[in-house]
Amino acid sequence: MANDNYQSWGRTIKCNRAATEWQADALADAQGSLLPFGNGKSYGDSCHNDAGTLLDNRNHKDVLEFNPETGVLRAQTGILLCDILEHILPHGWFLPVTPGTQFVTLGGAIANDVHGKNHHRAGTFGRHVNCFEIARSDFGTQICSPDRHSELFDATIGGLGLTGNITWAELRLMKVASADIDQQIIRFSNLENYFALAGEADRNNEYSVAWIDSHATGRGFGRGLLLNGNHADNGNLTYQVSKPRISVPFTPPFSLINGLALRAFNQLYYHKQRKVESNDRVACSSYFYPLDGIGNWNRLYGPKGLYQHQCALPVENAETVVADLLKACQKAGQGSFLTVLKRFGNVPSPGLLSFPREGFTLTLDFPNSGARTLALMHQLDQITVQAGGAVNPYKDARMSAVTYQASFPRWQELERLRDPVLMSDFWRRVTLKS
Ligand SMILES: Cc1cc2nc3c(=O)[nH]c(=O)nc-3n(C[C@H](O)[C@H](O)[C@H](O)COP(=O)(O)OP(=O)(O)OC[C@H]3O[C@@H](n4cnc5c(N)ncnc54)[C@H](O)[C@@H]3O)c2cc1C
Structure with a gap:
């Protein structure tokens, strides 16, 4: 099977991909390199393996066990987070951590150790995983937990799909x-005000995240909206x-997200919030997944796609460095x-190479x-690395080996635990070529 269903969200890298459905003997019988595939909601090439074959997990999506008393759920990893929510919410349970789209698989959420708007309280997704079963080409199937094969457990959480399926x-x-x-929305008039509000917002709310008008200059530099929930x-x-309420039916021949549209959207969005503070009750899908309301919104960026840059910065210099990053864009x-700007709390992740860190x-x-x-x-x-920060691998499609290795100095420990038949384009780019 070779087609374009395996595009990643940024759509900057174009080519046809070979893929096969995940099966128990897929790794043992591997001809060439393989890579588990979730639902392609990573932005770049961390979910691609163009020299080999992708292992599509999406048909393996059953809930295997769910205890409505204890809130423990066991499911196959091709299940989407939205399908988990549909199953558990009527019993009064919610995902302990959710990223900004519900169309992510359970396997993808673990392999990238995703974070959500409650990182300051709940940490990352991997922190809420009791155990999992993993299949490898070299020593078969194993159950891993914090007490059982714990080294492999830790390496797999945030392990970019390289340690097994x-x-x-x-x-x-x-x-x-x-x-x-x-939901409480607080309008802040500049970056300094955001940093003054962020700590208290986290103390008082399960969820908190800020949207920034990256185009504003002068006294309004860094202005935005704080969305608490x-x-x-x-x-x-x-x-x-x-x-989706509406959907982008095809890719326009050029990006509709151009300089003018960018500035206008940011201005309008900021001024849409007329009061300094407003309080509303909203559906969870509108709070957590506003972008899912527009189907295929990434097509608006035209045939060349979009790049995302996400960095994690230490607390000490974050305010200055965020300002430097915004100024560089301007x-x-x-x-x-x-x-989007968010504080990461100090709740540690079990993941060996998880992206979030305090700051x-x-x-x-x-x-x-x-x-x-x-x-x-x-x-x-460069600004990020010089500040002692890290660039997010699963939002990336182009960072250098130097940037990655400075961001994740323990990467060789993951390389040691990598399943020898598993490989991604990202890993090839940032570790095998220097
Ligand atoms: C609109 C939008 C908003 C987002 N918001 C956030 C956010 O707030 N926070 C955040 O952290 N991320 C966010 N993301 C990124 C997204 O949550 C992650 O990239 C997620 O991991 C993608 O999961 P996926 O199922 O699509 O997997 P893919 O993108 O297909 O794969 C992700 C990784 O998981 C591996 N993998 C997949 N399945 C398995 C398996 N069964 N076994 C082993 N490895 C596997 C793959 O090899 C790959 O390395 C967002 C993405 C979008 C498009």
Whole structure:
């Protein structure tokens, strides 16, 4: 099977991919290199293996066990997070951590050790995994947990799919009284104000994240909206997988996200919030997954796609460095479309190479304008690394080996535990070529 269903979200890398459905003997019988594939919601090449074959897990999506008393769920790893939510919410349980899209598989969430708007309280996804079964080419199938094959357990959480194919996983869920979210939006007028608000917002709320108008200059530099949230107590426990309200039916011949549209959108979004503070009750899909409301929104970036740059920065210098990163974008005349700033808490992840670390994380999205975008991204990498930070591998499609290795100095430990038949384009790029 070779087709374009295996594109990643950024759509910057084009080619046909060979793929086969995951089967128990796939690794033992491997001809050439393989890589587990979830649902392609990573932005770049960490879910690609163009010299080999992808192992598609999406048909393996059953809930194997669920205890509504204890909130422990065991499922095959091809299941999407939205399907887990549909199964568990009527019983008063929620995902302990969810990323910004519900269309991610359980396997992908573990392999990237994803984070959500509650990182300051819950840490990463991997922290809530009791155990999983993993299949390897060299020593077959094993069950791993913090007490059993713990080295492989830790390396697999955030292990970018390189340590084996996870076939099922067991997760501890979070008890909630409602699917609805009591949302508080606070408008802040510059970056300094955000940093003054962030700590208290985290102390008082289960969820907190900020959107930044990356185009604003002068006194409004770094202005934005802080979106805090807590589960309501109204007992509404229904969840329907939110079908996109509208969908982008085809890829336009050029990016619709251009300089003018970027500036206008950012201004409008900021001014949409008229009061300094507002409080509403909203459906959880609108709080957690606003972008899922527009099907295939990545097509708006045209045939060249988009790059995302996400960095994690130490607490000590985060305010200065976030300002430096935003200024670099403005100076390059390439403001980001969607800019998100969030504090990462100090809850440790079991993952050997998990991306989140205590401090702040800034996420920037850019239409791919070729060499000038790549030059800007490289500059953002340098600012990040010099500040002692890290660049996120599963949002990346182009970082250098030097940037990756500075971001994840323990990468050789993962290489030692890598299944010898598993390989990704990303891993080839950042570890095998220097
Ligand atoms: C709109 C949007 C918002 C997002 N928001 C966030 C966010 O808030 N926080 C965040 O952390 N991420 C976020 N992401 C990124 C996304 O959550 C991650 O990239 C996620 O891991 C993708 O999962 P996937 O199922 O699509 O897997 P893929 O992208 O297909 O694969 C991801 C990795 O998992 C491996 N893998 C997949 N299945 C298995 C398996 N069964 N066994 C072993 N390895 C496996 C693959 O080899 C690959 O390395 C967002 C992405 C989008 C598009």
